[in-house]
Structures are given as structure tokens and as C-alpha cells.
Amino acid sequence: xDKYVLVTGASRGIGKAIAIRLAKEGYxxxxxxxxxxxxxxxxxxxxxxxxxINCIPFKCDVSKYEDVSDMFxxxxxxxxxxxxxxxxxxxxxxxMNIDDWNSVINTNLTSAFxxxxxxxxxxxxxxxxxxxxxxxxxGSVGAxxxxxYSASKAGLNGFTKALSKELAPSNxxxxxxxxGVIDTxxxxxxxxxxxxxxxxxxxxxGRMGTTSEVANLVxxxxxxxxxxxxxxxxxxxxxx
Numbered sequence: 001x002d003k004y005v006l007v008t009g010a011s012r013g014i015g016k017a018i019a020i021r022l023a024k025e026g027y028x029x030x031x032x033x034x035x036x037x038x039x040x041x042x043x044x045x046x047x048x049x050x051x052x053i054n055c056i057p058f059k060c061d062v063s064k065y066e067d068v069s070d071m072f073x074x075x076x077x078x079x080x081x082x083x084x085x086x087x088x089x090x091x092x093x094x095x096m097n098i099d100d101w102n103s104v105i106n107t108n109l110t111s112a113f114x115x116x117x118x119x120x121x122x123x124x125x126x127x128x129x130x131x132x133x134x135x136x137x138x139g140s141v142g143a144x145x146x147x148x149y150s151a152s153k154a155g156l157n158g159f160t161k162a163l164s165k166e167l168a169p170s171n172x173x174x175x176x177x178x179x180g181v182i183d184t185x186x187x188x189x190x191x192x193x194x195x196x197x198x199x200x201x202x203x204x205x206g207r208m209g210t211t212s213e214v215a216n217l218v219x220x221x222x223x224x225x226x227x228x229x230x231x232x233x234x235x236x237x238x239x240x
Contacts, residue, residue: 001026004054004077005222008062008115009085011036011043013184014134017211018082018218019043023051025219030075032060034085063106065114072118079126080222081119083112083156084134090190093147101148108152112159116174123172131167132221133160133176134214137236140178153178157232164230173229175221180236183208205237 005022009015011033019031029047033040037059044057058074061067062085086108089100112133123129138146139153157176164174181187181199187208188196200207217235221228234240 001028002077003079004028004030004075005080005082006030006032006075006078006115006119007082007084008032008060008111009034010057011040013186014179014182014211014214015082015084016043017215018084019047019055021212021215021219022222023047023053023055026051026053027080028054030056030058030071030078032058032062032071032085034059034061062111062114063103068111068114068118075122077126078119078122079128080130080132081115082132082134082218083115085111086134086152086186088146088149088186088190090145092145096148104148105152105155108149109155109159112156116163120167120172124170127171128226129167129172130222130226131163131172131174132218133174135160135176135178135232137178137180137234137240140232141240160232161230168229171226173224173226175229175231175233177214177217177221178232178234178236179209179214180234180239181208182214183210203237203239207237209235209237 005027007015007019010019010031040057044055048055058071060071089104133156135156136153138150139157142150160174160176
């Protein structure tokens with residue numbers, strides 16, 4: 001397969017699961033992360049060897065235009081962008097400083113603007129493309145003590161819907177996958193075991209989702225007709 005996919009935030013969690021799932025299907029990969037570049041390099045070598053694909057890792061802070069621009073100068077063909085990189089902040093809004101706010105908004109929302117802006121010309125040259133944004137159910141309903149995170153994901157949902165209308169005439173689809181509580185390092189870092197147990201009791205399915213379930217859904221969206229665009233697709237175990 002001669003398809004190339006960029007996955008941001010690919011060194012762990014949902015991004016890593018997406019990379020594995022797509023590698024199994026024969027997609028060539030560009031993977032990036034901000035901090036864990038040694039482990040990402042090892043992961044890329046492993047995927048290349050196991051699945052006979054091209055897998056190119058980048059150290060890139062996707063919240064910064066200069067970093068993303070430098071990465072795209074090294075990227076040739078690109079067919080699909082998966083905007084997965086994200087961070088959370090747990091705490092009262094009144095305790096949050098402006099640097100924390102900007103970090104969440106820039107990492108979770110501005111990054112999608114940057115990658116999309118630079119990928120779209122390459123997709124136009126191909127005559128088609130897909131952009132998939134990894135969002136959150138909190139972008140739809142909001143979460144107490146996660147105001148910045150909720151705002152960034154609500155913005156990402158609006159970004160998805162608006163950009164889909166802009167790019168539909170060019171045969172480029174834009175969709176978002178809105179995740180519920182997924183069993184990731186990020187959630188276990190910010191939530192106590194008691195918090196996670198309480199959340200699981202509120203989820204009709206009775207458990208957290210897995211990263212592989214999200215990755216399987218990403219593959220389904222990639223395989224869907226381009227006519228499916230502008231959708232916010234929920235995977236939350238029936239929570240909302």
C-alpha cells in the first residue's frame with residue numbers, strides 16, 4: 001500500500017495503538033511526539049521490521065508552528081492526518097495560570113490547525129485526503145475541573161465541522177472521534193483509582209474503553225467513503 005499517515009502523539013496511549021493498527025494494515029507512517037523520542041525511535045524500527053512499512057519518527061512539539069513546519073518539510077506524500085496529540089489539566093479554573101491554559105489550548109486545538117494547514121496542499125495535489133481529529137465527550141458536555149480541556153475539545157469539534165464544509169469540494173473529508181473514558185496513562189495520571197472506579201460505575205458498558213477499540217474505529221473511519229464528513233463519532237460506552 002502506498003498510503004502515508006501522520007499520527008501525532010504516537011509514543012503512547014491512543015496514538016501508539018493507532019500506529020500499530022494501521023501498520024498491520026500496511027499503511028506507511030509518520031509518527032511524532034514531543035518528549036519520548038528515544039522510545040518512539042525504537043517503536044518506529046519495530047513497526048518497520050514487523051510489518052514491512054516505511055515508518056518515520058519525528059520529535060515535534062505540535063503546538064508550535066516552527067516545529068510542525070520543520071516536520072512537514074521532511075514529509076513527502078501524505079494521505080491521512082490523525083490529530084491525536086493532547087494533554088489534560090485537572091483543577092479549578094481559578095487555580096489555573098495563563099501558561100497552563102495556553103499549553104492545553106495550543107496542544108489540543110492549535111496543533112490541529114497547524115497540521116491541517118500544512119497537510120491540505122499535499123492532499124490537494126493527491127486529489128483526496130482524510131483528516132481525523134481525536135476529540136473527547138467532554139467537548140460536548142463539559143467536565144468540572146477540566147474547563148480548558150473541555151474548551152479545547154469543543155473547539156476541535158467546531159473546527160472539524162467547519163473544515164469539513166471547506167474541504168468537501170476538494171474530496172477531503174474531516175471527521176472527529178469523540179472518546180469517552182479510555183484506559184490511558186494520561187487518565188491514570190490525572191485521576192485517582194477512586195475517580196476511575198466512580199466513572200466506570202457511571203458508564204453503561206461498565207468499564208473504560210481500550211486504546212485498541214479507538215484504533216479500530218480510526219481504521220473504520222479511514223475505510224469509510226469520503227462522503228462521510230463533518231461527523232463527531234462517539235465511542236463512550238453509552239456514557240452520553
